[in-house]
Structure formats: C-alpha cells, structure tokens
Amino acid sequence: MPKKEKKLKKEPIQSPKGMHDILPQYQDIWNRVRVACQEISEYYNFKRIETPILEYEELFSKTSGESSEIVTKQMFNVLTPGKDKLVLRPEGTASIARSYIQHGLSQLGSPVKLYMEGPMFRYEQPQSGRFRSFHQFDLEVISSDDDSVYDAQIILIFLKILEQLKIKNASVSINSIGCKNCRPEYRKDLINFYKSKKNKICDDCKNRLETNPLRLLDCKEEICQDLKKSAPIIVDRLCYQCKTHFKDTLEYLDELKIPYNMDHMLVRGLDYYTKTVFEVFAEGATFALGGGGRYDYLIESIGGKNTPAVGCAIGLERVIEIIKLQNIQYKPKHENNVFLIAIGNAAKKKSLGLIEKLRESNVEVFESLGKDSFNSQMKSANKMASPLALIFGQKEAHEESVIIKDMKSGAQETIPILKIADAIKKRLSQL
Ligand SMILES: [Zn+2]
Ligand SMILES: [Zn+2]
Structure with missing residues (x-):
C-alpha cells in the first residue's frame, strides 16, 4: 500500500519560520x-x-x-x-x-x-x-x-x-x-495635512492617521511617497x-x-x-x-x-x-594549533594526558582520536588546516617522545615529551 508507506516516511522537523540556528x-x-x-x-x-x-x-x-x-x-x-x-x-x-x-x-x-x-x-x-x-x-x-x-x-x-x-x-x-x-502640535498639523488627502494614501496609513500619525512618515508604500515630500516637517515645529x-x-x-x-x-x-x-x-x-x-x-x-x-x-x-x-575577512582565531595523531592503543591511552600537558602550556590541540588509522587522522589534520601535526605511535609512547611534522614541508623531528610544548611554540612562531 504505497499510500500508507508515504505516511510513515517522517519529514525532518525544521526550525520555526523566521527563526534560525547559529551553526x-x-x-x-x-x-x-x-x-x-x-x-x-x-x-x-x-x-x-x-x-x-x-x-x-x-x-x-x-x-x-x-x-x-x-x-x-x-x-x-x-x-x-x-x-x-x-x-x-x-x-x-x-x-x-x-x-x-x-x-x-x-x-x-x-x-x-x-x-x-x-x-x-x-x-x-x-x-x-x-x-x-x-x-x-x-x-x-x-x-x-x-x-x-x-x-x-x-x-x-x-x-x-x-x-x-x-x-x-x-x-x-x-x-x-x-x-x-x-509633538502634539505637530501631530495636529500632520493630521490636518493628511485628512483631506485620505484617498491618496495606503490602507495602513489610513489606519495610522487614526492611531499613530507620526508613522505616516516612514511608510514605504509607493503610493504614499509623493505626499510625504510635502508633509509638514517636525524640526520646524x-x-x-x-x-x-x-x-x-x-x-x-x-x-x-x-x-x-x-x-x-x-x-x-x-x-x-x-x-x-x-x-x-x-x-x-x-x-x-x-x-x-x-x-x-x-x-x-x-x-x-x-x-x-x-x-x-x-x-x-x-x-x-x-x-x-562587504566580504570582510578577519584573521582566523585558531591558526596556531597542532593536530595530534595517535596510532595504536598504547599511544591512544596516553593521548588525553598529552593533550592536558599541552593545554597547560596554552597550545591548542585538535584531534580525531576516534579514528584509528593514520591516513584518516591525517585527512582530519588537513581539513583543520593545522600547520603542525604531532605523530604519537607505539614507539613514541614507549620512549616518551612525539614526532613533530611540518604539514607544509613534510619535515619531521622527534622531540621528548618534556620539551614538546616549547618546540611547538618555537615552530609556530616561525611560521
Ligand atoms: Zn519639545
Ligand atoms: Zn502608506
């Protein structure tokens, strides 16, 4: 029964009309x-x-x-x-x-x-x-x-x-x-001016004339524009x-x-x-x-x-x-970051602790630790446009060291964990 099938297909719920998410x-x-x-x-x-x-x-x-x-x-x-x-x-x-x-x-x-x-x-x-x-x-x-x-x-x-x-x-x-x-004097002047010309203004303005005559002045309707030009001006009053x-x-x-x-x-x-x-x-x-x-x-x-x-x-x-x-561009806020790539269980286990060390030294670290393979984590690093990657594998986890990789030149160097924050800062400052 195709009719029933159609009914079952759920339309995704949208945000209310005129309301938006800030993504x-x-x-x-x-x-x-x-x-x-x-x-x-x-x-x-x-x-x-x-x-x-x-x-x-x-x-x-x-x-x-x-x-x-x-x-x-x-x-x-x-x-x-x-x-x-x-x-x-x-x-x-x-x-x-x-x-x-x-x-x-x-x-x-x-x-x-x-x-x-x-x-x-x-x-x-x-x-x-x-x-x-x-x-x-x-x-x-x-x-x-x-x-x-x-x-x-x-x-x-x-x-x-x-x-x-x-x-x-x-x-x-x-x-x-x-x-x-x-203002009341001016209001009177304005009403008098428009009273005899009621048929030359839009329906909203006819209402405004009764309730809120000052708003006659900011009507955007075409029909009301000509009259506005000759209406009395408040600064004169x-x-x-x-x-x-x-x-x-x-x-x-x-x-x-x-x-x-x-x-x-x-x-x-x-x-x-x-x-x-x-x-x-x-x-x-x-x-x-x-x-x-x-x-x-x-x-x-x-x-x-x-x-x-x-x-x-x-x-x-x-x-x-x-x-x-106006196509205004600001300097990106997150340009001084590194991307941590952890390979293998031993490195992954130690990676949250490593990020903490870097956070304490004010180094911003991005990661996609939920992905296991080197290639997929490398893809994430490219997507985030991180200038440096930290490669943390089985050997490094064992030796308490990290490889710093310059994402542009591809140059790599192994640094002891104790000195990693300083090494990162030095490289970022030279970019
Ligand atoms: Zn006054
Ligand atoms: Zn109008």
Missing part, C-alpha cells in the same frame, strides 16, 4: 561581533545587565504604544498554566527600564550605563535582515537630565563598534521628534528646548567629525521616543544595522520617577549580514 562555523564571527560590542561598551563604563526573555505584556503595551505594530501585530504571547499574560520580549529597552525601577538602580548614581545582549522576538513576515527571532545588543544611558552629550556618545559607540569590525562606510540618519510639549537639544547633539557629532544625514521622515516604530532618533546604515545595506534615540518619559510611564534616558539597539544578524556582504 558552529559561524560562532567565530558571532563571537567577534559580541566581543566588539562588549569591549567598546565596557570602555565607556557600561555594565552588563540581563533580564528574562519573558515579560508581562503590559510592559510593552505601556511603553511601545497600544497602537504600535509591535504590540498590535508582532507579539508572541505565551500561554501559562496560571493564565499570566506573558510575552516573548520584542525589544530590550522596556525590560531594562523595568529592571532599573524594580531594583532601584538609580542608587548606582547618574548616569547609569547599561548594556544587554540577547534574543528578541517579533511575529512578522521574514525577509532580508528581518527575523522572528533575532539578537540585539542594547546600550542605555539613564541619566538625571537629558544631556545631549549622551545622545552623541551612544551614536559614537555604535560607530566605533562597526569600525572595530572593519565595516566600511557607516552612516547615520538622524532626526528629532520633539517632546510632549511640541520643535519647541525651544527640543531645538536646542537637537542643535547640541549635532554639534557634538560635528566635533567628533561624525557625518550624518538629517532625515525628516525618521520616526522609529516605538512610541516611547522623544527628541533624538537615529538609525545607522553601512555600504551595501538595504536595512538599518540598528538605531535608537532618547526616551525621556519611558521610565515614568511604567511607574518610575521622571528619568530621561537615551539608548540604541544594534541588530546582530544585520551586522553579520553586512560583514558577509
């Missing part, structure tokens, strides 16, 4: 990106914080905005036996702010500089640079005032991380979206404080010789932003590598004291995509 061969590059983020942040005195991947749904509806796409369409809800309304975190800033209030981190002084790295989850259509499970490196400066020096420092650190990773031609797009004093704050931020960037593009359409997808918003791009990127801005009311909105803050999120998958696109 061993990509771990080096991931580590490199993570280390660059951490090293540079720690230089600027940022401290690591880790928050749970699950949070109460309320945290995000209160901060991202009830009408934001993140809350209305992209949340992963989690069913718990206790009927808690939990969600997989869609972003990190709200969690950090929650933790800052919950644990009284204001006691640490001002500013409090925090960084966090980990997976975020958004239920959206997977496409280039967009996943349902993705990793972000978050930087936040929580300060007693809204000093623009930190807006500039956050942008500087973002760019320095890209520079350390050798990413070419990074650029910053920047805008100010005002505060609770000047900023109050005195916001104008000064924006001017100061730009002056800090000028002083650092950081080039930027003023992008009047830049508003970002989260409601909690105030004043500065920015995104960072690089050569060849069709998407922002990350972005951020100031969020002066967020902490207050979830029950904390009035505490201004500014931060950014770096999309790690996107940074890695750009590293691949």
Whole structure:
C-alpha cells in the first residue's frame, strides 16, 4: 500500500519560520561581533545587565504604544498554566527600564550605563535582515537630565563598534521628534495635512492617521511617497528646548567629525521616543544595522520617577549580514594549533594526558582520536588546516617522545615529551 508507506516516511522537523540556528562555523564571527560590542561598551563604563526573555505584556503595551505594530501585530504571547499574560520580549529597552525601577538602580548614581545582549522576538513576515527571532545588543544611558552629550556618545559607540569590525562606510540618519510639549502640535498639523488627502494614501496609513500619525512618515508604500515630500516637517515645529537639544547633539557629532544625514521622515516604530532618533546604515545595506534615540518619559510611564534616558539597539544578524556582504575577512582565531595523531592503543591511552600537558602550556590541540588509522587522522589534520601535526605511535609512547611534522614541508623531528610544548611554540612562531 504505497499510500500508507508515504505516511510513515517522517519529514525532518525544521526550525520555526523566521527563526534560525547559529551553526558552529559561524560562532567565530558571532563571537567577534559580541566581543566588539562588549569591549567598546565596557570602555565607556557600561555594565552588563540581563533580564528574562519573558515579560508581562503590559510592559510593552505601556511603553511601545497600544497602537504600535509591535504590540498590535508582532507579539508572541505565551500561554501559562496560571493564565499570566506573558510575552516573548520584542525589544530590550522596556525590560531594562523595568529592571532599573524594580531594583532601584538609580542608587548606582547618574548616569547609569547599561548594556544587554540577547534574543528578541517579533511575529512578522521574514525577509532580508528581518527575523522572528533575532539578537540585539542594547546600550542605555539613564541619566538625571537629558544631556545631549549622551545622545552623541551612544551614536559614537555604535560607530566605533562597526569600525572595530572593519565595516566600511557607516552612516547615520538622524532626526528629532520633539517632546510632549511640541509633538502634539505637530501631530495636529500632520493630521490636518493628511485628512483631506485620505484617498491618496495606503490602507495602513489610513489606519495610522487614526492611531499613530507620526508613522505616516516612514511608510514605504509607493503610493504614499509623493505626499510625504510635502508633509509638514517636525524640526520646524520643535519647541525651544527640543531645538536646542537637537542643535547640541549635532554639534557634538560635528566635533567628533561624525557625518550624518538629517532625515525628516525618521520616526522609529516605538512610541516611547522623544527628541533624538537615529538609525545607522553601512555600504551595501538595504536595512538599518540598528538605531535608537532618547526616551525621556519611558521610565515614568511604567511607574518610575521622571528619568530621561537615551539608548540604541544594534541588530546582530544585520551586522553579520553586512560583514558577509562587504566580504570582510578577519584573521582566523585558531591558526596556531597542532593536530595530534595517535596510532595504536598504547599511544591512544596516553593521548588525553598529552593533550592536558599541552593545554597547560596554552597550545591548542585538535584531534580525531576516534579514528584509528593514520591516513584518516591525517585527512582530519588537513581539513583543520593545522600547520603542525604531532605523530604519537607505539614507539613514541614507549620512549616518551612525539614526532613533530611540518604539514607544509613534510619535515619531521622527534622531540621528548618534556620539551614538546616549547618546540611547538618555537615552530609556530616561525611560521
Ligand atoms: Zn519639545
Ligand atoms: Zn502608506
């Protein structure tokens, strides 16, 4: 019965849509990106914080905005036996702010500089640079005032991380979206402008006009582009404080010789932003590598004291995509290794002990001890591109010696085990 047979054949289970594995061969590059983020942040005195991947749904509806796409369409809800309304975190800033209030981190002084790295989850259509499970490196400066020096420092650190990773031609797009004093006025202007032209905008924008008019500005639909060009611009409507704050931020960037593009359409997808918003791009990127801005009311909105803050999120998958696109090569981390080949039982028995001796001397050893034949172990050594092989046979095990073989020239020499680490180091340094 062919029908039944077909049923029995098991389809291998795949990872969930829009979610991906980070395979061993990509771990080096991931580590490199993570280390660059951490090293540079720690230089600027940022401290690591880790928050749970699950949070109460309320945290995000209160901060991202009830009408934001993140809350209305992209949340992963989690069913718990206790009927808690939990969600997989869609972003990190709200969690950090929650933790800052919950644990009284204001006691640490001002500013409090925090960084966090980990997976975020958004239920959206997977496409280039967009996943349902993705990793972000978050930087936040929580300060007693809204000093623009930190807006500039956050942008500087973002760019320095890209520079350390050798990413070419990074650029910053920047805008100010005002505060609770000047934004409502602008919002009104924007609604008035679009109201009479409702039939010229896409369906999503018709909705946005009711719920989140600022998002009209970053609509990517073709039909909405023309109108956007003549829409009122927010920087023209900023109050005195916001104008000064924006001017100061730009002056800090000028002083650092950081080039930027003023992008009047830049508003970002989260409601909690105030004043500065920015995104960072690089050569060849069709998407922002990350972005951020100031969020002066967020902490207050979830029950904390009035505490201004500014931060950014770096999309790690996107940074890695750009590293691949720009074909950036790093010096391999494991190039100073040796490959141990053990032949026969006596040598195999002693081989783990031999590796331990080498580990204590900081010599990195690869092996395929599960393979018995010389030829198959030699094949593995070639595959790992080890510059040196150690050949450990019956005779050597008995005499407490090892043969060092230069994989390129084929030259061999027998060395007593006691001197093997030094001999390896000497040869590796001469490569
Ligand atoms: Zn303002
Ligand atoms: Zn639109």
